[in-house]
Amino acid sequence: MSDTAKISLKALRKTFGPKVVLDSIDLDVLAGESMVIIGGSGSGKSVTLKCILGLLIPDSGSIKIDGTEMIGISGAKRKEILTKFGMLFQGGALFDSLPVWENVAFGLLAQRLYDRKDAQEIAIEKLRRVGLTPDVAFLNPAELSGGMQKRVGLARAIAADPDIIFFDEPTTGLDPIMADVINELIVECVKDVGATALTITHDMASVRKIADHVSMIYHGKMIWAGKKEDIDHSGNEYIEQFINGKAEGPIKMEILKS
Amino acid sequence: MNFLAVIGRIVFSFLDAAGRIGIFAVTAFSHMLTPPYYPRELFKQMMNIGYYSLPVVGLTTLFTGAALAVNISEGSSRFNAESTLPIIVVIGIVRELGPTLCGLIVAGRVSAAMAAELGTMRVTEQIDALTTLSTDPFKYLIAPRILATIIMVPLMLVVVADTIGVMGGYLLATSKLGYNSGNYMKATMDFLEVIDVAASLTKGAVFGFFIALMGCYHGFNTRGGAQGVGIATTNAVVSACIMILLSNYVVTEMFFSS
Numbered sequence: 001m002s003d004t005a006k007i008s009l010k011a012l013r014k015t016f017g018p019k020v021v022l023d024s025i026d027l028d029v030l031a032g033e034s035m036v037i038i039g040g041s042g043s044g045k046s047v048t049l050k051c052i053l054g055l056l057i058p059d060s061g062s063i064k065i066d067g068t069e070m071i072g073i074s075g076a077k078r079k080e081i082l083t084k085f086g087m088l089f090q091g092g093a094l095f096d097s098l099p100v101w102e103n104v105a106f107g108l109l110a111q112r113l114y115d116r117k118d119a120q121e122i123a124i125e126k127l128r129r130v131g132l133t134p135d136v137a138f139l140n141p142a143e144l145s146g147g148m149q150k151r152v153g154l155a156r157a158i159a160a161d162p163d164i165i166f167f168d169e170p171t172t173g174l175d176p177i178m179a180d181v182i183n184e185l186i187v188e189c190v191k192d193v194g195a196t197a198l199t200i201t202h203d204m205a206s207v208r209k210i211a212d213h214v215s216m217i218y219h220g221k222m223i224w225a226g227k228k229e230d231i232d233h234s235g236n237e238y239i240e241q242f243i244n245g246k247a248e249g250p251i252k253m254e255i256l257k258s
Numbered sequence: 259m260n261f262l263a264v265i266g267r268i269v270f271s272f273l274d275a276a277g278r279i280g281i282f283a284v285t286a287f288s289h290m291l292t293p294p295y296y297p298r299e300l301f302k303q304m305m306n307i308g309y310y311s312l313p314v315v316g317l318t319t320l321f322t323g324a325a326l327a328v329n330i331s332e333g334s335s336r337f338n339a340e341s342t343l344p345i346i347v348v349i350g351i352v353r354e355l356g357p358t359l360c361g362l363i364v365a366g367r368v369s370a371a372m373a374a375e376l377g378t379m380r381v382t383e384q385i386d387a388l389t390t391l392s393t394d395p396f397k398y399l400i401a402p403r404i405l406a407t408i409i410m411v412p413l414m415l416v417v418v419a420d421t422i423g424v425m426g427g428y429l430l431a432t433s434k435l436g437y438n439s440g441n442y443m444k445a446t447m448d449f450l451e452v453i454d455v456a457a458s459l460t461k462g463a464v465f466g467f468f469i470a471l472m473g474c475y476h477g478f479n480t481r482g483g484a485q486g487v488g489i490a491t492t493n494a495v496v497s498a499c500i501m502i503l504l505s506n507y508v509v510t511e512m513f514f515s516s
């Protein structure tokens with residue numbers, strides 16, 4: 001299996017001081033599929049993505065992208081592999097010192113693929129792709145609503161036609177209708193660029209819309225993995241509690257312990 | 259509580275911080291020397307740091323020069339040594355007050371702004387976003403800021419501070435204390451030496467380095483949310499001011515101790 005996997009995590013471990021956030025994560029994402037990781041807030045979903053992107057350095061384990069081990073890789077090699085990635089951050093993470101179009105075109109300009117004029121045209125085209133009009137291109141990100149910022153973030157994530165796209169809680173903080181619009185866009189954009197997608201979320205509506213496969217993270221481990229169709233009759237009491245959103249069950253919210 | 263243990267802990271945490279900041283500085287310089295360069299960012303920072311600090315630097319040193327003249331006139335008249343006033347003003351301003359006041363004011367303005375901006379970028383994941391967009395945050399954010407400050411503080415702000423400070427003394431002495439304009443200028447020019455100007459500019463460059471280093475280091479390593487940004491900003495200004503006063507003494511010793 002792992003020789004065809006686009007992304008393969010083995011026994012990934014990450015601690016912050018005494019706090020074990022990722023205990024032992026195993027995950028295989030196949031080329032062209034859409035994998036969704038679900039899990040409660042603070043369960044280490046974002047940390048997992050950041051380890052794959054090299055923004056955090058895991059304590060141990062293995063991360064393979066297209067079969068290449070990322071841990072201990074040289075800076076130049078890592079940079080080269082990272083150009084295959086697009087990422088939509090949880091809070092958008094738009095650069096507020098730059099106009100919208102420069103945000104979208106940032107990766108293209110950084111890779112020196114285009115001059116500023118061509119990059120601007122591509123940015124406007126990508127903005128159109130996510131349903132934003134060209135006049136938005138010259139606004140400042142702070143002037144946009146939350147939903148529009150998410151769209152700009154999405155346009156930025158797909159701007160360089162990435163191989164692999166990460167979505168960190170793409171619908172958190174949006175109203176249900178806007179959330180559905182964003183989910184729809186994600187599905188279309190991923191299909192457009194033919195990318196492998198890894199989404200993390202706790203929004204079950206997203207899961208049903210976006211996922212081919214689903215994995216659930218709990219206490220630093222993947223406790224379930226399967227096809228989206230199997231999620232409603234998984235026979236796993238953790239999954240059942242999560243998708244039904246019940247307070248009673250095996251998952252205990254760590255209210256006192258933090 | 260063991261008193262020695264407390265002292266020891268303080269010393270170790272100080273050394274620890276100094277080591278981290280030292281590594282940060284070396285990393286920043288190594289990124290300054292290797293491409294890609296960001297001239298657009300450098301220019302933006304140079305304008306922001308140099309040009310926009312001019313009014314406050316000019317105002318401060320103008321009145322300090324005048325106040326210095328009042329004090330010296332009062333003191334020197336007791337010894338019938340009024341002719342020393344222009345000399346003491348020019349030496350005092352150029353060697354000491356011009357660069358030091360300029361450094362402390364720019365620390366308040368620029369260190370704080372850098373720490374707040376980079377800190378906000380850190381907590382809103384903008385710095386992570388840069389990495390995923392094929393851009394090294396050290397090259398794009400840190401190197402231009404440090405370089406711009408090292409250039410602008412001595413070559414623009416200290417030059418202006420010295421000139422306006424001396425002018426403040428001159429204006430007060432000629433208008434209120436009855437000094438002859440030509441004699442005052444001649445005394446000033448006769449006693450100002452190249453080494454005084456060299457010391458002034460050296461101080462400016464050293465202060466500029468610490469101003470940017472502390473702003474960048476604390477901003478870049480911000481943790482937590484808005485509160486973390488506040489802490490980073492305070493720490494940046496306080497540590498920049500301490501380093502300015504400390505290095506002022508060291509540079510003065512280097513130039514003038516016999």
Ligand SMILES: Nc1ncnc2c1ncn2[C@@H]1O[C@H](COP(=O)(O)OP(=O)(O)O)[C@@H](O)[C@H]1O
Nearest residue numbers: 016021039040041042043044045046047048258
């Ligand atoms: N840089 C960091 N330093 C210390 N602790 C962190 C850091 N990043 C994340 N954590 C901790 O790791 C845990 C998981 O965080 P995260 O992956 O962001 O959760 P989520 O699943 O909601 O995305 C949290 O308890 C958080 O406090």
Ligand SMILES: [Mg+2]
Nearest residue numbers: 045046090169
């Ligand atoms: Mg998260």
